[in-house]
Amino acid sequence: MKNFIYSFLLISLIACAPSNSQETKAGKKVAEKPRDFNDYWYAGEAEITSYKLEQARYGEIHSGEAVLVFVTEPFSKSKQVKLDNWRDESEDNVSVMKLNMTKKFLTGIYPYSMMMSTFTPVSYDQHPDLLKVTTSSQEWCGHTFMQLNLQDGNYRLRGFSYFESEGDIDVTLPNVTLEDELWSRIRFNPENLPIGEIQLVPSTFYLRFRHQEAKPMKATASKLEVHTSEFSDEPHHIYTLEYDNRKLSIYYEPDFPYTILGWEETYMSGFSNPERLTTKAKRINTIKSAYWGKNSNKDRELRKELGLSID
Template sequence: MTPRSARHVFTIALLFAGAHAPPAGASPAVSAAPLPAADPPFGSYWHDGKAELDGYRYSVTRYGQLRRGQCAAIYVTEPFSRSKRVKVDDASRNPKDTFDVLKLNLIRDFQTGIYDYNTMTSLFVRSEDFDPVKASFASMEWCGNVYEELRVDPGLVSQRLSSYFEDESTSQEVRHPKGGLMEEELFIRLRGLSGDYLRPGQAKTVPFLPSAFRRRLTHQPLRWTDARIERLAAARAVTVPAGRFICFVYSVKIQDGPEGLFFVDRAYPHRVVRWEWRQATGAGTHLSSESNDSGDLQGSTRTSYWKLHGEGDERYLRRLGLNPGGR
């Protein structure tokens, strides 16, 4: 390790020392703050014909250096085909094969020197219980394209991976352990859209499947591990570009991997105000170079974005703190 890289690792360690210490922008616990109103039923909010759009100030470590970019999260409900695992064009044609899903599209854009990364994760979960049925991932950069699709069934996850690397493309099946959690699910599960994922102060260890985004950066295979998820006992006040929020906080510790914190707005619809992954103390150097990933909420709105494709509609991105073209 060079002196410069040693200083970088030491600085990161100082920034993230202590899983329960408030990070920059987060104040000490605020247990005495008044509770918000009761959450509305899921359908009355999410079946209004609109999507939630969240824009984030984003940073990620790539090739051992901190990169800055932007991230967009789009949440929307839609009819889904049980047999084809795609959005249904006309739900009335085959109602027995159709069910409602909540879809998350998570888009990360960041620059690495002369070229940029554009990645997108799509997660589809059943609206009734938030169990995943499909996840897809695409990565585009100057070296080539990568696409992965996971079909999720009880007891089984089927993977189809196409890569520009000769030995990476594959099709395989792995078990889906009972109670297993995919990393992509954290952006939905921890929001508690139909009740708390955990009560304050509770913790549990679950089988855990690292995200396609994480596996792409580290070139790791599809493999389950374990993660300990804890909801901190007290809420915290967090300040991000979008404002000041009272948040409940989840800690996620991946076995032999990074540690994450998720700050979720206590008021419905419980938006993810901030997330941050950082290198776990004592983990290997390979993980330490590519484990940091964080987002701070810059803006949020609820709208029918698919209608906003005209010249000049780029102005709506400003509500999210985003720039056209990911720049």
């Protein structure tokens, strides 16, 4: 299944083979989750990380904010929604890692607000495929929505847009790696990330920005270990994808919980005179919080802790 050269850095390739492994149903060896996984991810809180965002759009770089929210939830495998009854003990109850990734930035006079949600089963050996992705984008021209669901072994993609050429779509995509699932795969155990030549459905954010058709592409995936970079003064790892004249590098800590330090994304931006630009997101802060109960005016102090705007 489903390099970036630092002349002043000491870089070494990370070994791909896991030391502790188990068999998936597909017979694929996968590294086990860290011993502290349940203590960290099932403590009744979400992990919230804020990032300073420099977003490429319309051939320029725009400042903004990004947030990654990771939290485990009970999920209905059949309905592919969060279960109301988390005590449901049927086989339909699948524990997932939900990622909500948000981006907010201004382009000239008008704002962009974007959100991508993924629902990835925690038990990779029992449920090796991501179950669902939803992505929306709102700006003054209009809004768009895209959803992928695992159905009958493939992915059903439905998309809705205010652009005539994109229109409303309902298509089936083969079951290959989805770029959007890899963020959660890092958090489970990065030893399980795909390496080498792979088939990949691009990021739904990227498809939105480039107005491209969603379809599998051949990509090259690699992992590196670096001693320092602009994202951290401590040793950390980089997972890189390259395809379609695009390069995505995700920087993350080498030890559990494999916190994502930031990312860089380089591709052609703009339509009349496109330029090859790089989007960057650098971590501001990380907190654990049951944020769903932090909805009063006094809780805005937590946004200050995260370094996010109050208004």
